[in-house]
Amino acid sequence: DAGVTQSPTHLIKTRGQQVTLRCSPKSGHDTVSWYQQALGQGPQFIFQYYEEEERQRGNFPDRFSGHQFPNYSSELNVNALLLGDSALYLCASSYWEGNHGYTFGSGTRLTVV
Amino acid sequence: KQEVTQIPAALSVPEGENLVLNCSFTDSAIYNLQWFRQDPGKGLTSLLLIQSSQREQTSGRLNASLDKSSGRSTLYIAASQPGDSATYLCAVNSGYSTLTFGKGTMLLVSP
Numbered sequence: 001d002a003g004v005t006q007s008p009t010h011l012i013k014t015r016g017q018q019v020t021l022r023c024s025p026k027s028g029h030d031t032v033s034w035y036q037q038a039l040g041q042g043p044q045f046i047f048q049y050y051e052e053e054e055r056q057r058g059n060f061p062d063r064f065s066g067h068q069f070p071n072y073s074s075e076l077n078v079n080a081l082l083l084g085d086s087a088l089y090l091c092a093s094s095y096w097e098g099n100h101g102y103t104f105g106s107g108t109r110l111t112v113v
Numbered sequence: 114k115q116e117v118t119q120i121p122a123a124l125s126v127p128e129g130e131n132l133v134l135n136c137s138f139t140d141s142a143i144y145n146l147q148w149f150r151q152d153p154g155k156g157l158t159s160l161l162l163i164q165s166s167q168r169e170q171t172s173g174r175l176n177a178s179l180d181k182s183s184g185r186s187t188l189y190i191a192a193s194q195p196g197d198s199a200t201y202l203c204a205v206n207s208g209y210s211t212l213t214f215g216k217g218t219m220l221l222v223s224p
Contacts (some may be wrong), residue, residue, distance in 0.1 A: 006156075033211065042117070042202055043157075043215030056210050090156060092212075099144045099164060102204075102212060106156035 004105035006091050011112045013081050015030045019110060020080050021076040025093030031055075032074040033102070035090040036064060043090055050096045078110075086112045115140045115207045119215035126193055127223055134218045135190040136203030141181050148177050148188050149202040150219070159201065161188070193222045 013019050025032050031050045035043035045058035049068035068074045072093075078085055088109050092102040093102040116139045136146070145164045149186040150159040161170045161177040163186070169178040173205055190197060200219045204212040 004156075031210075035212075040216070042204075042216045045213075047212040048210050058211065069198075088154070092157075099206065101145065101147050101159060101162040103159065104149070104157035109154065 004091055004093050004103050006089075006105035006108050009106065010109045012113060014016070015081055015083060015112055018077065018079045019080050019081060021078075021089050021091075021108045021110070022073070023076070023091030023105060024073045025091075027073060027090075029093035029095055029103065030072055031039070031093045031094045031095075031096045032068060032072065034076045035092065036060070037088040037090060037107070046076070081112045083112050086110060097102075115143075115205055115213040117203055117213050117215040118206055119201075119203055121218060122216065123219040123221075125221045125223065128193060128195060129202045130165050130193050130222075131189070131191050132193055132220070134190070134201050134220070136186040136188070136215055138184045138186075138213075140207060141166075141184050142156055142207065143181060144206045144208045146186050147204045147206070147212070148175075148186075150205060151200045151202055153200075162202075163196075190220075193220075195222050195224050198222050 029080045034046040037043040048056040052068045053111040063079045065077045088107045088108045091105045120135045148160040163179045174191040200217040202217045203215045
């Protein structure tokens with residue numbers, strides 16, 4: 001039973017560029033959440049998708065956008081990259097109904113230069 | 114706004130010691146609390162999930178307790194091993210479909 005899969009594992013981008021990160025949820029999960037983790041900090045919630053709609057959003061600018069596909073996989077897009085966007089981006093999947101906890105992927109390490 | 118604090122920020126112990134990691138949260142109206150392990154540069158591995166109606170959960174050498182009324186959880190690790198070295202993160206689900214994390218406790222177990 002595959003867990004949460006994220007791609008790519010590492011990425012280097014230049015300031016001002018755009019990036020797309022991808023996530024496939026754990027089999028059976030229908031909800032995908034994205035988190036940003038800066039070095040030495042706990043993960044910060046970006047947004048959550050269920051039924052292809054953004055359901056919750058954290059305190060992140062509109063440069064951060066996402067999408068969920070009919071197969072529950074998801075993308076995180078970041079436009080106009082800043083140096084401060086350099087972080088580990090984590091995808092988590094869960095069931096929308098009930099409180100079953102979250103399963104996280106291995107993350108995508110984004111470096112903006 | 115939920116805030117989660119983890120103490121200590123770092124801990125270094127010799128192999129074999131029993132240890133306790135602490136997590137406190139400001140809003141006791143939670144659905145559940147989850148403990149994760151994170152190896153350097155890696156993703157999060159779920160260790161234990163405690164529902165708000167539960168007092169504790171156990172998995173092998175790990176035991177997590179929850180005192181919702183006082184806003185506290187502890188993670189107890191018995192007979193620590195070098196392979197336990199990692200950062201341990203506490204995350205609270207306050208019912209808005211999001212997790213609020215502490216900054217973690219960095220644990221080093223020396224042989």
